[in-house]
Amino acid sequence: MAAGAGRYIVPEERRLRIPGLKDRIPAACDFVMHAARSAGLDERAVHHCQLAVDEAVTNIIEHGYRGDGLNQSIEIICRAERDRFVIVVVDDGPPFDPLWQSDPDPLASMEDREPGGWGIYFIKKVMDEVVYTDEAGRNSLMMVKHVQDAPRLENLRDHVALKVSVSNPVDDIWLFAPHGRLDARLCPGLDRLMTDKLEAGKCLLVLDLGDVEYVSSMGLKTMVSLWQRARECQGNLVLAAVQTRVHEVLQIIGLDLVFQIFPTPNEAAAALDNPPA
Template identity: 40%
Template sequence: MINPQAQIQIRARLDEISIARQFVLEMGRQAGLDEKSLHHCQLAVDEACTNIIEHGYGEATDSDQTISLTCSYGKRNFTIEIVDSGIRFDPLIHITPDPTNELTQREPGGWGLYFIKELMDDVHYEYRDARNHLTLTKLLPAPGAAQTNRKGNSHQVVVTGLADNLEVFELTGAIDSQASQKLEQQLVERITTGRKYLVLDMAGVDHISSGGLKMLVAVWKRAHDVKGDLALAGLQPPLLEVMKMIGFDLVLKIFDSQESAISHYVD
């Protein structure tokens, strides 16, 4: 019996990664992955594609350069093969960051590879026919496990000012590398205008990349430089899992809801 398989090709651009995430989401759902595993696969693919675009192709990126993704599944495994023609790069031989280090002492890079290795059940690399072949495997859950109808939403922001120095950002969709750049500019701008206490309501966020996590660290540092703070609220279980994996829950204030976060600063 031939396993179900599908393939897409995206241009090597950051704004095309959402297409890859949606493709993996749809194929993973067909394969029977649960919500947690779907999030793992989407995050791993986001990180792999971002690395290819920023480092594999780098400044040489043009409209002709592409990334190919093939998803297939059988009774036990869901497999994603990512192929590119950028510089030869084996992620398995590179040392990943230590999540036990203090937040202020951590190097900014390497977290994408950390997530790929930690979240997938198997990772295989091969350089063949002058192309990088990265194969990611996720074990399928037991029959009858709950699935999700979650969709890959675009990023949106709603801002509410509650006090002279406190502001709430209600975020929805995906905070990937592209969205995090714009969001960091917004948050830093608010800090410089005196809103030194920021609450990010992330109840509507279904995905955050390592670029988004680096953005949180940068904004947290800027807030602390002016004796302020950055807090997160309403994190969905998959995102909370990622935060705990790298020790963010030990440094950043994380609240169950926007209301509890606001009460912490207002009261």
């Protein structure tokens, strides 16, 4: 066993192989979360590692396997070194180096944003090193987070059970409050709930993120899609009570410039009820 500056260093690699299916993404994130915590990363760095592997695996399933990954697999390897934590994601999709393209512009308007390149841009922003290699015809993406000297957090609370609270605080304004993680498990249900309101002509929506500790790439895409649909029916989707980690993610990809964000749900509802002239 090797030790260093208040952290436990895992002496061997941890490996996980999953089928190329979206409902297996949370398992990949949980695997990386436990490995990163064991390596001594602080909770912000653990969060970044989860976001990066979520995005990497999502891209493989959607683009590499084109949604047909039942009989194909993705391998995730975690390795703790003295001063860095390494994640390697390996797939059997067509050879593709995601690092070749230039970074998109996070300051561009939603209308002017190009559709590609955001996933790898996001990964490069939250990780310290990103390297692609073609290993005997297999795609290998290595993502590295540097280990900082910091005390480990003990007795971390369990994740809040996934659910969504729905309320109608003001006439024609609907508030949705997901709890826990806005990821592949919760997004389809949240999207269905909010889409039902939009299709009923209820287009003034508040998304209360006060109890959301993690937003995956699917969560971000769901939020943007719902915002666009609300705008199309002359309404709006605004955010409230966004936690620091989630706000950081929104800032990285420029979505803090797209969404109106309010400190509390009541302030968000009041702003929708009394829009500026």
